[in-house]
Amino acid sequence: MKSIIIPESYNYIAVFLTFSCNLRCSFCINDFGSVARTTKRRLLSGKEWVEGLNRIVSRPDLPITLQGGEPTLHKDFVYIINNIKPELNIDVLTNLRDEKIFIGNIDPRRLKRDAPYASIRVSYHPEQMSLNELIRKVLKMQNNGFSVGIWGIMHPKQEIEILKAEKYCKSLGIDFRTKEFLGTHKGKIYGQYRYPGAISKRDKKSVFCKTTELIIGPNGDIYRCTADVYEKRKSIGHILDPDFQIEDKFRLCEWFGHCNPCDIKVKTNRFQQFGHSSVEIKFQDQEV
Numbered sequence: 403m404k405s406i407i408i409p410e411s412y413n414y415i416a417v418f419l420t421f422s423c424n425l426r427c428s429f430c431i432n433d434f435g436s437v438a439r440t441t442k443r444r445l446l447s448g449k450e451w452v453e454g455l456n457r458i459v460s461r462p463d464l465p466i467t468l469q470g471g472e473p474t475l476h477k478d479f480v481y482i483i484n485n486i487k488p489e490l491n492i493d494v495l496t497n498l499r500d501e502k503i504f505i506g507n508i509d510p511r512r513l514k515r516d517a518p519y520a521s522i523r524v525s526y527h528p529e530q531m532s533l534n535e536l537i538r539k540v541l542k543m544q545n546n547g548f549s550v551g552i553w554g555i556m557h558p559k560q561e562i563e564i565l566k567a568e569k570y571c572k573s574l575g576i577d578f579r580t581k582e583f584l585g586t587h588k589g590k591i592y593g594q595y596r597y598p599g600a601i602s603k604r605d606k607k608s609v610f611c612k613t614t615e616l617i618i619g620p621n622g623d624i625y626r627c628t629a630d631v632y633e634k635r636k637s638i639g640h641i642l643d644p645d646f647q648i649e650d651k652f653r654l655c656e657w658f659g660h661c662n663p664c665d666i667k668v669k670t671n672r673f674q675q676f677g678h679s680s681v682e683i684k685f686q687d688q689e690v
């Protein structure tokens with residue numbers, strides 16, 4: 403199989419091992435008008451993931467991020483981490499349902515790199531979790547040498563709890579970060595977006611769109627954007643297609659208006675320039 407070379411302009415490699423989750427958060431981003439958790443998809447086996455992911459040639463500052471759903475629910479989660487080639491750095495987004503999956507099974511040095519934030523980023527969901535229990539697990543992970551931090555989403559319903567948790571965790575020496583809530587609550591749209599109307603979920607419009615992310619779904623399909631993987635729209639390739647190569651180009655998309663907040667949110671790129679988003683969109687009257 404051919405190597406998959408990550409373009410210089412790319413900023414993220416998302417590996418959705420599964421959309422299954424042990425929790426049921428009321429504002430799960432996987433459910434942003436989507437079919438992610440209700441659609442049955444074949445999951446790639448650990449062996450298949452390792453074969454596919456080991457084709458990737460990336461930079462040290464661009465890890466592959468194992469995420470979900472809850473990625474540790476993949477039956478071969480440990481095997482995948484332990485068999486990805488050492489040249490690839492690995493980050494994990496998890497709700498840390500069971501710290502024993504990591505401790506004793508995975509070398510903490512495998513999930514560590516030179517970055518301003520932890521490689522294992524644990525999401526704290528006050529409506530579904532006990533903070534004390536989460537802190538116990540995170541401290542245990544830290545004591546076992548893992549690079550681990552907690553992230554809380556500033557959803558209007560839980561802002562106060564998140565800020566309290568942040569203060570408490572920091573007093574215990576735990577890296578706790580807050581993340582803005584993206585999406586709609588009580589009719590109000592939260593977050594700053596680069597393209598007005600992109601997440602309105604009203605009309606559909608045809609545009610040209612170019613991504614800066616490699617997005618791989620649970621069955622190995624590769625998508626144009628996060629909305630496409632959640633909605634199970636048409637894929638643009640497969641990680642096990644021996645000829646698959648990334649084409650860094652604008653593609654026609656008829657789904658503008660039904661984009662995912664994660665793709666459109668305004669952020670700072672890796673050169674610390676503000677005003678970027680994961681995708682760049684050109685409208686029909688613009689030159690591509």
Ligand code: SF4
Nearest residue numbers: 423425426427430471
């Ligand atoms: S833990 Fe994450 S993936 Fe699971 S339900 Fe909550 S927000 Fe969704």
Ligand code: SF4
Nearest residue numbers: 611626627655657661
């Ligand atoms: S226009 Fe929106 S839905 Fe279409 S590919 Fe771009 S981000 Fe995805």
